[in-house]
Amino acid sequence: xxxxxDRRVGQGTDSQFFALLSSxxxxxxxxxxxxxxxxxxxxxxxxxxxxxxxxxxxxxxxRLPGELLPADPARLDPFLxxxxxxxxxxxxxxxxxxxxxxxxxxxxxxxxKGQSLAVDYPDPERxxxxxxxxxxxxxxxxxxxxxxxxxxxxxLEEDYGILHQGMYFRSVEVEVHGSISTLMSRKLDRKLAAxxxxxxxxxxxPEVSVGGAGIPVxxxxxxxxxxxxxxxxxxxxxxxxxxxxxxWTTFISVHKRDIHPVILENRLQDLGLLHLWKxxxxxxxEYLGCPEEKLPLATAPDPVKNARIWRYxxxxxxFGKNVDRTRGKEAYLVRKFHSFxxxxxxxxxxxxxxxxxxxxxxxLGAFGYGLQRLAKGE
Numbered sequence: 001x002x003x004x005x006d007r008r009v010g011q012g013t014d015s016q017f018f019a020l021l022s023s024x025x026x027x028x029x030x031x032x033x034x035x036x037x038x039x040x041x042x043x044x045x046x047x048x049x050x051x052x053x054x055x056x057x058x059x060x061x062x063r064l065p066g067e068l069l070p071a072d073p074a075r076l077d078p079f080l081x082x083x084x085x086x087x088x089x090x091x092x093x094x095x096x097x098x099x100x101x102x103x104x105x106x107x108x109x110x111x112x113k114g115q116s117l118a119v120d121y122p123d124p125e126r127x128x129x130x131x132x133x134x135x136x137x138x139x140x141x142x143x144x145x146x147x148x149x150x151x152x153x154x155x156l157e158e159d160y161g162i163l164h165q166g167m168y169f170r171s172v173e174v175e176v177h178g179s180i181s182t183l184m185s186r187k188l189d190r191k192l193a194a195x196x197x198x199x200x201x202x203x204x205x206p207e208v209s210v211g212g213a214g215i216p217v218x219x220x221x222x223x224x225x226x227x228x229x230x231x232x233x234x235x236x237x238x239x240x241x242x243x244x245x246x247x248w249t250t251f252i253s254v255h256k257r258d259i260h261p262v263i264l265e266n267r268l269q270d271l272g273l274l275h276l277w278k279x280x281x282x283x284x285x286e287y288l289g290c291p292e293e294k295l296p297l298a299t300a301p302d303p304v305k306n307a308r309i310w311r312y313x314x315x316x317x318x319f320g321k322n323v324d325r326t327r328g329k330e331a332y333l334v335r336k337f338h339s340f341x342x343x344x345x346x347x348x349x350x351x352x353x354x355x356x357x358x359x360x361x362x363x364l365g366a367f368g369y370g371l372q373r374l375a376k377g378e
Contacts, residue, residue, distance in 0.1 A: 111210075
């Protein structure tokens, strides 16, 4: 099995990276074989940093035998420094969350992504945090803004077309989402809007314990689809980070008993995402080391497709940070053309080799949305 893993996920740093990452995710001793020929610790750190998974990789390093560690312990300082700063940031966000929901004063909202998913990691402080995301029904969007904006220290530009408002409370970024608009397919977005309304039907929400308080989160059946759709949105629109794939994998593996397979399969089929789900369960098995029995609706890995998925993720970096977007000095139409070519054409041509039907569907959807936004001067 491990010999096949080396062949599939690549040699050298990539193989070492996934051995350590899998160890951190599932609390297992990492395979020694990838480290037999030595380790470029700086390259390993750069890759883990680019994918925002340094703490998980560090956990794997801590399980390696002493003879495989660097002779100079200082070479591991970047890993340990990231581990400590990550823990501190998580505590800061956790302490802020009860205050944030207190400021909403009963406005229906749930915590999504981020800190709501960290609780499913082997150690919540090992998930590298970002911002705080609130999801609420469109009918509550304006009320949430009215409650939060006066308290914000900085307000970002609103994207009213998708009911999205960002703001800062000192160093903590909060995003308010009144829709699940993907801008990938109008049909998909209509169906997701219906699921969102169904989620806010007056029933009490599950809660996770964060910062000493119970914080409302979506029900597992909805959240499994929502997290997956969010991951796909970034995958098709400029770059997904491996952390987002891990978020989804961790959630559905931890909550498999809470997820009803018939409901999940019917929803994914209705949304046209079932094939994508199955391919990514194969990726989670082969590259993240997640056992098949932990994944709902799992299918066998496809090594060729998985290798292409990983190459794309590695190429783009987390949220597409490796992709050059410096086109501020070009004319408006020129910038829009380059954006259209890279995000709508080039990436979808790349994805076509893995997901041909979905790539055509999302190309047509993004093209339609793009023309609409271009007509509005956005």
